[in-house]
Amino acid sequence: MLYRALERRCARYSNIHPVHGNVMSFEPDGRTDLIFLGGLLMYLNEEDVIALLRRLLPFLEPGGMMLCRESTVRGDTVVRRGDYQAVYRSVPDYRRIFGQCGLSIRHVERNEPYVLMQMGCELVKTWKETVPERFQALRGIGHLTYFMFRLGNPWITRVSKFLGIPFPKLENHFFVLEPGMS
Template identity: 35%
Template sequence: VDSSAALLTTARANLYSGNPGARYIAEPVQDFQPDPGAYDVICLQWLAMYMTDADFLDLLRRLLPSLKPNGLLFLKDSIVPTGQEQRRDGLRLLRTPEHYEWLLRTAGFHIVKHGQQALEPVGATNPMCLFLAGGSPVSYIPDPDSEEHTETLLPLIGWDSETGGYHLSLQALWHGPHSQDWKSHVVQYWNERAATINNPEIAAMDLKESLAFLATFFPPGQRFKRKGLDLGAGVGRVAQGVLLKYVYTVDLVDTGAHFLREAQRRLGTLNLKGKYIAAAVEDVEIEAQAYDLICLQYTAIYTSDEDMLAVLKRAATGLKDGGIIFVKDNVPSDPKKFQVNHDSGINVFRIVAHYRHIYRMAGLRVLAQEQQQEWLEGANPVFMWALQPEGP
């Protein structure tokens, strides 16, 4: 869209083969009437500075409904240097970044990300602000690696590995109109899956590194006094290959009764006193101060933040003095964006900072964090954490 037909003719010639099916609309941007739900991305670059606040607000309000779900508006424009007030520079109105943020929020947009850019030589050119904004609220978490957790915020945005689309909010995914579909797909997938070891090609390397990771916390000689809990135990692969190397008895929890029957068959006399509890991880009651080791492996990806937080808090009360919560799970291939998958029901790979935020909210400290080293080429990374309740 541009008011200059000549510029659009040049744009069409330059973009022809790389922009099939596009329209080239010769009219002032202020008059453009976009179709509802038409665009994934809308770009406004070096445009707003030629418009009054009233005209720009009117444009923003017309553009917001034209974004697809999770669509984004990209705004880039010249601003005044830090500490200066907005001013006129010929035909241009140089605003502050705070004023642009106010305009976007007033129009109904939610800020996803923002920043500034300076061109060389500094002082000879005006700095620029950059905004990504959408129609859905964005969740933020404190950066766990910053010295003051409240100073630096990280946006929780992600992408869908099946559709390629973006998600601006995990809360919308878990609590939106399709949240029940999400949960039912997970239950249906595991109810229909045979009671066998999932991904046997990685089982040996997975167990080997879990054993090495936990060895620091469970010196030999005390195994017969220890008890473990496996949340999301499946057929007992981790209980058999890891937990029972460090504890004498393991209680296993899983929603699938057929998985637990297979687990009981596999473990047999190795776990004579262990219980096999058919329940959802988020619903199970955990006995207080009963366990030396509580395991959540490949379980967190199927639970919401609220459920995960509740599970971890109950798990913390279930630990004996000196006990450990062991979490092992997938993280995204892009370390800055969560990843939504559809390969085993629907699941979410959180970023590492998100896991650490949840642990802190649950009152847990991270004793150790490691990435699985031996793994399938091209597969998503896997991280391990050892957690304990914060001290008084």
């Protein structure tokens, strides 16, 4: 369904060619200035991340860059198993992995809108876990949380950092990568 929506959206752009398949067997058809991997590496184990990045690297034009957007954690890697499987790595862990692939981080930036949304999700989840169901009033709490974060942005995302509280548990970062060692 997601792919069909992508196809529809891209139909009017002649320079975009959607491909549906496993990225591990994807072969680019030429060199490019930018390779963007959005929320993808978190679904691959480390061996596959390294294999993929090493395979894509030769397709970058000189001076080109790779941009990754990934969910991250502050501490040790968290592996999520079960129905929804994902690997949440820390920024230093990604730095190490990128280094092993011959990529260095030119710039790393926290994805603030994502972090804001994640804060809201984690707050509502905690509310649901701690308040008895008949008092939850989820509709109202949802609206309240939404407006609290809308009005509190951007300072509200800095409060936990300032207080040294690991909240939200999950973050999200952009990594601008270039060939070479840092």
